[in-house]
Amino acid sequence: MSYFKTVPVFSRAAVEILCRRLNVLSNRRLRSTVASARTDRGNVNTTEDVAQSQFSRPKSSCKIVVDFEQTQEAYKSKDSLELLRSLVVFKLCTYDILVDKNKELMDLSKKLLGQKAFEQFMKMTFYGQFVAGEDHKSIGPLIQKNRAFGVGSVLDYSVEEDISQAEEMDSWGSTAPKENVGKKFEAHRQFGDRQGGVTSARSYVYSDEGKCDQHMETFLKCIEASGGNSVDGFSAIKMTALGRPQFLLQLSETLVKWRRFFSFLALRQGKGDLEALEQRLDVERLQEFMTRLGARGDYKGWFDTEKPGSSGTIDVLDWNSLMDDRTKTSDLLVVPNMETGQLEPLLSEFSEEEEKQMKRIVQRMDLLAKHAEDHGVRLMVDAEQTYLQPAISRLTLEMQRIYNKDKPVIFNTYQCYLKEAYDNVSMDVELSRREGWCFGAKLVRGAYMYQERSRAREIGYDDPINPDYDFTNLMYHRCLDYVLDEIGLHRKANVMVASHNEDTVKHTIRRMNELGLTPTENKVYFGQLLGMCDQISFPLGQAGFPVYKYVPYGPVDEVIPYLSRRAQENRGFMKGSQRERELLWRELKRRLASGELFYTPAF
Numbered sequence: 001m002s003y004f005k006t007v008p009v010f011s012r013a014a015v016e017i018l019c020r021r022l023n024v025l026s027n028r029r030l031r032s033t034v035a036s037a038r039t040d041r042g043n044v045n046t047t048e049d050v051a052q053s054q055f056s057r058p059k060s061s062c063k064i065v066v067d068f069e070q071t072q073e074a075y076k077s078k079d080s081l082e083l084l085r086s087l088v089v090f091k092l093c094t095y096d097i098l099v100d101k102n103k104e105l106m107d108l109s110k111k112l113l114g115q116k117a118f119e120q121f122m123k124m125t126f127y128g129q130f131v132a133g134e135d136h137k138s139i140g141p142l143i144q145k146n147r148a149f150g151v152g153s154v155l156d157y158s159v160e161e162d163i164s165q166a167e168e169m170d171s172w173g174s175t176a177p178k179e180n181v182g183k184k185f186e187a188h189r190q191f192g193d194r195q196g197g198v199t200s201a202r203s204y205v206y207s208d209e210g211k212c213d214q215h216m217e218t219f220l221k222c223i224e225a226s227g228g229n230s231v232d233g234f235s236a237i238k239m240t241a242l243g244r245p246q247f248l249l250q251l252s253e254t255l256v257k258w259r260r261f262f263s264f265l266a267l268r269q270g271k272g273d274l275e276a277l278e279q280r281l282d283v284e285r286l287q288e289f290m291t292r293l294g295a296r297g298d299y300k301g302w303f304d305t306e307k308p309g310s311s312g313t314i315d316v317l318d319w320n321s322l323m324d325d326r327t328k329t330s331d332l333l334v335v336p337n338m339e340t341g342q343l344e345p346l347l348s349e350f351s352e353e354e355e356k357q358m359k360r361i362v363q364r365m366d367l368l369a370k371h372a373e374d375h376g377v378r379l380m381v382d383a384e385q386t387y388l389q390p391a392i393s394r395l396t397l398e399m400q401r402i403y404n405k406d407k408p409v410i411f412n413t414y415q416c417y418l419k420e421a422y423d424n425v426s427m428d429v430e431l432s433r434r435e436g437w438c439f440g441a442k443l444v445r446g447a448y449m450y451q452e453r454s455r456a457r458e459i460g461y462d463d464p465i466n467p468d469y470d471f472t473n474l475m476y477h478r479c480l481d482y483v484l485d486e487i488g489l490h491r492k493a494n495v496m497v498a499s500h501n502e503d504t505v506k507h508t509i510r511r512m513n514e515l516g517l518t519p520t521e522n523k524v525y526f527g528q529l530l531g532m533c534d535q536i537s538f539p540l541g542q543a544g545f546p547v548y549k550y551v552p553y554g555p556v557d558e559v560i561p562y563l564s565r566r567a568q569e570n571r572g573f574m575k576g577s578q579r580e581r582e583l584l585w586r587e588l589k590r591r592l593a594s595g596e597l598f599y600t601p602a603f
């Protein structure tokens with residue numbers, strides 16, 4: 001007798017994947033005997049791929065190879081002054097003193113040069129390299145130019161408020177955590193500044209509800225602009241911009257505890273963790289089961305206000321109850337106490353205002369998702385800190401259930417530096433398969449490593465990050481392979497490979513070739529930040545792969561925190577920065593030698 005609504009799909013899917021892996025192996029063997037016929041198509045080569053097998057779908061006959069060494073192609077969209085600027089900026093990022101003191105140096109330059117000259121200087125250097133312009137209008141030409149060279153844009157309004165750690169902490173709300181709150185999910189003043197030690201991503205700081213509405217307005221405008229700019233636009237949002245982070249923290253704790261509880265129940269029934277993933281309760285049976293275990297809790301009583309679905313199950317957490325003003329969110333934040341068998345509220349008291357704030361974050365997200373759907377734009381929800389991420393990821397998944405019925409509109413983000421990344425990806429893919437919606441994911445390595453590690457160390461819980469960089473790489477490729485396999489099988493899921501790592505990009509292309517996935521199917525996207533790794537983005541775009549730059553914009557003075565992070569990331573950036581400088585230098589020398597120094601990109 002099952003306590004969960006389960007559909008026996010997993011074993012069939014596993015068999016399908018196994019079959020296709022065998023197919024790929026046999027394809028590889030066959031392919032090695034076929035002579036490659038090179039066709040000159042810019043930097044794109046095609047070779048005949050004759051291998052087909054009884055297990056596979058009909059595949060394209062072309063294998064695409066992108067040459068990342070051809071600097072002429074890679075920098076076709078840039079004049080020589082732009083190349084020189086990139087070289088100077090990346091070189092400056094190698095000086096520790098400049099990077100460490102970048103904020104102080106920018107302040108000093110502003111004082112010495114005056115506002116106008118400072119802005120001019122920034123536009124000729126860091127701002128010009130990493131930021132597209134001040135507003136929607138001024139970024140237009142750059143977006144058009146990139147598009148002409150095969151590279152799309154994900155608009156990212158990058159203005160950041162300079163709020164202190166204390167102010168950030170105060171925003172976490174008045175409700176004191178109860179005793180049973182896990183250490184990881186406690187708000188800690190020492191880590192109130194969520195921006196500390198983070199180089200690759202921004203953090204929003206909660207100040208009041210008006211500010212959250214402003215952020216939402218900005219996201220709405222970005223969605224409209226993304227829809228206007230192309231037929232297949234993307235827009236990115238951060239959930240912490242839309243409400244009090246305390247709600248995400250509490251919801252994360254609730255979800256983690258429920259997940260443990262479901263795993264426990266599944267285990268008691270001799271089932272694997274995957275059986276627990278739907279998190280739908282059959283309340284009658286749960287009551288029977290817990291009573292047999294000797295627990296005294298009235299589970300039915302807890303859920304009396306909920307309407308069971310046709311299968312007699314209810315969602316522990318569903319989008320409609322989270323949105324509905326009549327349901328108290330604090331009533332949903334209950335966790336099972338394994339010792340007493342009781343369901344207990346996570347927090348005893350929420351003020352009326354806090355209740356409203358929790359509803360509003362979900363309502364704002366729903367509005368954004370609808371807006372994205374109406375404008376034909378796909379909405380990517382960025383991943384943030386691990387103590388907020390279970391809630392961010394789950395709320396995103398709830399939106400996927402609603403909006404991804406026919407195609408992926410909502411994209412979740414998975415951070416592969418996490419030990420649990422593969423479990424998260426495979427469970428969500430499995431869930432999408434069972435429920436019939438389209439999985440959409442952005443895969444990243446993760447931006448909060450130093451902060452995560454020191455928080456875990458200081459507060460005293462397990463470090464959630466992989467032990468080293470090689471582990472993270474392995475994890476990234478494992479998650480990516482899993483999603484690519486899924487795309488190869490059902491052609492329903494979509495993935496964005498958001499990375500500056502050339503090996504990862506090459507790995508993706510290799511696997512796409514093996515699986516017969518062509519770039520024009522628009523299932524696999526690549527993502528990089530503006531001003532970084534053009535030697536990867538532009539060859540990909542010219543080879544026909546859908547590739548997007550995150551395009552930050554905003555007034556000079558207000559994007560300075562973003563620029564500081566770019567400087568830091570380029571210093572810490574594994575192998576990439578050094579290679580980018582070598583290629584830029586090679587192209588400048590080539591232009592000089594061939595008399596093309598005054599080359600102007602035509603578009």
Ligand SMILES: Cc1cc2nc3c(=O)[nH]c(=O)nc-3n(C[C@H](O)[C@H](O)[C@H](O)COP(=O)(O)OP(=O)(O)OC[C@H]3O[C@@H](n4cnc5c(N)ncnc54)[C@H](O)[C@@H]3O)c2cc1C
Binds near residue numbers: 381384469
């Ligand atoms: C388009 C785009 C969107 C992004 N969106 C998000 C987002 O939503 N959320 C988010 O968190 N980040 C996001 N990032 C940032 C991303 O997570 C990485 O921090 C950044 O891209 C660097 O990783 P890489 O794969 O490009 O390069 P690499 O240089 O190959 O990898 C560097 C990364 O490896 C990992 N790493 C380094 N050293 C170690 C170590 N010792 N142990 C374990 N892991 C290690 C870290 O994650 C580090 O950032 C995004 C990046 C891009 C390009």
